[in-house]
Amino acid sequence: MQIPHTIEHHPETGLYNAKVGIWLFLASEVMLFGALFTSYILLRIGAPTWPHGWEELNIPLATVNTVVLIASSVTMVMSWASLMMKDFKKYKMYMGITVLCGLIFLVIKAFEYGAKFEHHHFPSTNNFFATYFTLTGLHGLHVIGGIIVNAYFWGPGSKMWKTEPQRFINRIEVAGLYWHFVDLVWIFLFPSLYLL
Numbered sequence: 001m002q003i004p005h006t007i008e009h010h011p012e013t014g015l016y017n018a019k020v021g022i023w024l025f026l027a028s029e030v031m032l033f034g035a036l037f038t039s040y041i042l043l044r045i046g047a048p049t050w051p052h053g054w055e056e057l058n059i060p061l062a063t064v065n066t067v068v069l070i071a072s073s074v075t076m077v078m079s080w081a082s083l084m085m086k087d088f089k090k091y092k093m094y095m096g097i098t099v100l101c102g103l104i105f106l107v108i109k110a111f112e113y114g115a116k117f118e119h120h121h122f123p124s125t126n127n128f129f130a131t132y133f134t135l136t137g138l139h140g141l142h143v144i145g146g147i148i149v150n151a152y153f154w155g156p157g158s159k160m161w162k163t164e165p166q167r168f169i170n171r172i173e174v175a176g177l178y179w180h181f182v183d184l185v186w187i188f189l190f191p192s193l194y195l196l
Helices: 017-046 059-084 088-118 127-154 156-163 165-195
Strands: none
Touching: 017 127, 017 165, 059 088, 059 165, 088 127, 088 156, 088 165, 127 156, 127 165, 156 165
């Protein structure tokens, strides 16, 4: 027995089940990051002095990371579009690039963290670094989660393409929505922490 509305849209919502599920999940993620951003704003407003991101953080590395994540969003869309055009080889290529971009992001972030630790900047140093490590660390965990899911769909999970192509396309769309959310969070993190 198959669960209804895994492929067809539900008549009341106009969406298939997984899409409704991912939107509900992303709503909870918006609340999580919204609370953290609100805490950051309140800490910054209430602090007598607050270091500027451009004085403490590596803007060139963060800029490269921003470009990498934006590129990964484009390749994520291209992987889904390739499936819609029934081009599985292009899907594999674009999804592979998406996973690679996520890994590049994490490697750059590791270098950035390493430099902070060498200069004895830790979450316990001050509120600025506590906020920086909390927000970027949580975001990094979300990137890792997205990489794991995308790598699964690039590898063993792609077998579904042969048996249930529409369901597989839906799964890639849902994974893409999550990946775009992760990228969007970084688009807010980058100026908030590094440029202001």
